[in-house]
Amino acid sequence: MMTSLVADKPAPRAARFNVAVVLMFAVLALAPIAAAFGPESYVLGLITRVMVFAIAALAVDLLCGFGGLVTFGHAAFIGIGAYTVAIAGAHGVTDMAITLPLTLIVSALFAYVTGTICLRTSGVYFIMITLAFGQMAYFIAGSLAPYGGDDGITLPARSTLFGFEVFASDRALYYATLGFLIASYLLCRAVVYSRFGRVFRGARENPTRMATIGFDVFRFQRVGYVIAGSIGGLAGFLLANTTEFVSPAYMSWQRSGELIIMVLFGGLGTLHGAIVGAASYLLLEEGLAGLTENWKLVFGPLLVLVVLFARGGLVGLVTSIKARFSRD
Amino acid sequence: MTDAVLLIENLRKSFGGLVVTDGVTLEIGPGELHAVIGPNGAGKTTLIHQISGTLTPDDGRILLNGTDIMMLPPNERAKLGLARSFQITSVLPRFSALENVALAVQARDGSSYRFFGRAAAEKELNDQAMAALAEVGLDHRADIVAAHLSHGEKRALELAIALALEPKLLLLDEPMAGTGPEESERIVAVLKKLKGRFAMLLVEHDMNAVFALADRISVLTYGRVLASGAPNEVRNDPAVMQAYLGEELE
Ligand SMILES: Nc1ncnc2c1ncn2[C@@H]1O[C@H](COP(=O)(O)OP(=O)(O)O)[C@@H](O)[C@H]1O
Ligand SMILES: [Mg+2]
Numbered sequence: 001m002m003t004s005l006v007a008d009k010p011a012p013r014a015a016r017f018n019v020a021v022v023l024m025f026a027v028l029a030l031a032p033i034a035a036a037f038g039p040e041s042y043v044l045g046l047i048t049r050v051m052v053f054a055i056a057a058l059a060v061d062l063l064c065g066f067g068g069l070v071t072f073g074h075a076a077f078i079g080i081g082a083y084t085v086a087i088a089g090a091h092g093v094t095d096m097a098i099t100l101p102l103t104l105i106v107s108a109l110f111a112y113v114t115g116t117i118c119l120r121t122s123g124v125y126f127i128m129i130t131l132a133f134g135q136m137a138y139f140i141a142g143s144l145a146p147y148g149g150d151d152g153i154t155l156p157a158r159s160t161l162f163g164f165e166v167f168a169s170d171r172a173l174y175y176a177t178l179g180f181l182i183a184s185y186l187l188c189r190a191v192v193y194s195r196f197g198r199v200f201r202g203a204r205e206n207p208t209r210m211a212t213i214g215f216d217v218f219r220f221q222r223v224g225y226v227i228a229g230s231i232g233g234l235a236g237f238l239l240a241n242t243t244e245f246v247s248p249a250y251m252s253w254q255r256s257g258e259l260i261i262m263v264l265f266g267g268l269g270t271l272h273g274a275i276v277g278a279a280s281y282l283l284l285e286e287g288l289a290g291l292t293e294n295w296k297l298v299f300g301p302l303l304v305l306v307v308l309f310a311r312g313g314l315v316g317l318v319t320s321i322k323a324r325f326s327r328d
Numbered sequence: 329m330t331d332a333v334l335l336i337e338n339l340r341k342s343f344g345g346l347v348v349t350d351g352v353t354l355e356i357g358p359g360e361l362h363a364v365i366g367p368n369g370a371g372k373t374t375l376i377h378q379i380s381g382t383l384t385p386d387d388g389r390i391l392l393n394g395t396d397i398m399m400l401p402p403n404e405r406a407k408l409g410l411a412r413s414f415q416i417t418s419v420l421p422r423f424s425a426l427e428n429v430a431l432a433v434q435a436r437d438g439s440s441y442r443f444f445g446r447a448a449a450e451k452e453l454n455d456q457a458m459a460a461l462a463e464v465g466l467d468h469r470a471d472i473v474a475a476h477l478s479h480g481e482k483r484a485l486e487l488a489i490a491l492a493l494e495p496k497l498l499l500l501d502e503p504m505a506g507t508g509p510e511e512s513e514r515i516v517a518v519l520k521k522l523k524g525r526f527a528m529l530l531v532e533h534d535m536n537a538v539f540a541l542a543d544r545i546s547v548l549t550y551g552r553v554l555a556s557g558a559p560n561e562v563r564n565d566p567a568v569m570q571a572y573l574g575e576e577l578e
Binding site: 202205223 | 411
């Protein structure tokens with residue numbers, strides 16, 4: 001089973017900046033221009049949401065696709081990021097010069113503490129315990145009566161930067177989110193191929209071997225978990241600004257599951273697959289939900305087909321089609 | 329006594345009621361190749377697991393260059409200069425042969441909390457990894473994913489990983505297990521070349537290899553050291569002949 005995942009004989013060179021990735025970001029950069037000719041704020045809002053979840057999906061791909069750490073509680077980080085913004089806002093702190101670093105610190109701390117416990121386990125136990133921590137965060141958020149409890153809380157305003165209302169327009173928020181998405185992508189890429197990333201990937205392959213050549217696998221995985229947690233927190237920070245509203249529903253286990261589905265759908269362990277997956281999932285949801293209330297009845301089989309017939313998700317499908325054509 | 333690279337004293341380990349290591353005492357000097365032989369189930373692999381730290385002994389002492397390593401996790405033992413190969417091949421299947429070894433170089437180099445810069449492009453790591461691959465005759469296969477190497481090549485790769493760690497003590501658990509006669513010969517040749525560079529503990533069933541390589545031999549049965557000494561002494565030990573080697577050596 002392990003070997004069947006190996007694509008070809010010579011080790012694949014780390015994917016260079018492929019045209020598809022550059023194209024993807026270019027399309028995102030140009031989309032607002034096209035949107036100006038249609039229902040602009042709807043389109044901008046939708047794609048901003050896509051990019052926010054793409055950032056969270058990148059974090060999940062980092063853990064699942066490269067670290068072999070299947071996290072079923074990553075929505076907790078989105079929630080923590082969003083609540084950090086909301087709670088700070090409720091106390092009159094709306095400047096992102098404070099709230100953004102605060103978001104990153106709080107989510108990193110949560111990752112460090114829960115990671116210390118979760119990473120003692122592996123496999124199914126890891127899935128279950130990350131789920132448990134996710135649910136814990138969910139219920140804690142629901143019990144925060146001063147901040148809306150189960151009903152959630154509305155932000156007083158979008159974040160400012162040194163007093164300037166940089167997110168005042170939807171378009172500004174859009175481009176800021178795109179900037180964060182590109183930065184997150186580049187960060188994950190660098191991490192994956194760095195010395196650290198090599199250890200992190202190796203730990204998935206064979207933790208015993210890694211330990212016997214001298215690596216403290218647990219500590220490397222915890223660092224990876226903290227990085228992924230912070231990126232999740234960043235997504236939460238942006239989500240709060242996008243919706244100007246925060247509720248415990250952001251942290252529900254369904255949300256965590258959706259993040260995994262996005263990554264599987266787009267292509268596990270590719271990074272840009274996470275972005276493709278988030279976009280496909282949310283856009284399909286949007287499109288199908290308009291047609292039928294039971295849109296998951298359509299999406300479910302579609303996901304099964306992609307996972308069954310395109311092992312590497314949508315990205316893998318494209319790669320194998322390309323390979324077929326270049327061979328002929 | 330004090331200059332022993334590895335000193336094991338009165339090591340004990342049991343799984344439930346089954347005693348697999350029964351008061352083993354063993355010493356390996358600098359540059360010495362010490363072979364441990366014995367029938368299947370004698371407790372050889374379990375002994376190696378305890379030395380490398382993947383299993384915890386119930387009792388006894390393990391000293392590496394005078395340092396008590398009994399309580400250290402495997403990664404810290406590795407940092408002190410302990411390397412091992414596994415009876416069942418244990419490499420990183422989706423990494424190339426070169427990356428498998430470069431990772432070992434990286435482990436020894438000591439700075440793996442680097443988050444930027446492509447590790448695979450680091451010449452220093454790759455050159456050293458290449459040198460280790462060349463020593464086991466695997467340099468021409470450097471770019472092949474480990475999962476696609478032949479069984480014998482994987483055994484050689486394990487050896488290269490161990491070499492790249494520049495160990496003070498190398499534990500080899502049946503490095504020739506499952507390889508063809510040609511590959512076995514190649515591995516024996518490599519081990520001959522390495523002999524003396526660092527201390528080695530070799531577990532092996534191939535008696536020709538053992539007698540060709542070992543400075544000392546210990547015979548293990550039912551977790552106990554039945555005899556220990558120079559190859560000739562062990563070969564002629566009546567208890568050994570009766571219990572284990574018997575007709576094989578006639
Ligand atoms: N994890 C374990 N739990 C229980 N019994 C074990 C375990 N590992 C090994 N054994 C038993 O310990 C004995 C020694 O095994 P091992 O050290 O692998 O022998 P050898 O390497 O000499 O063939 C065998 O009887 C084996 O079945
Ligand atoms: Mg064995």
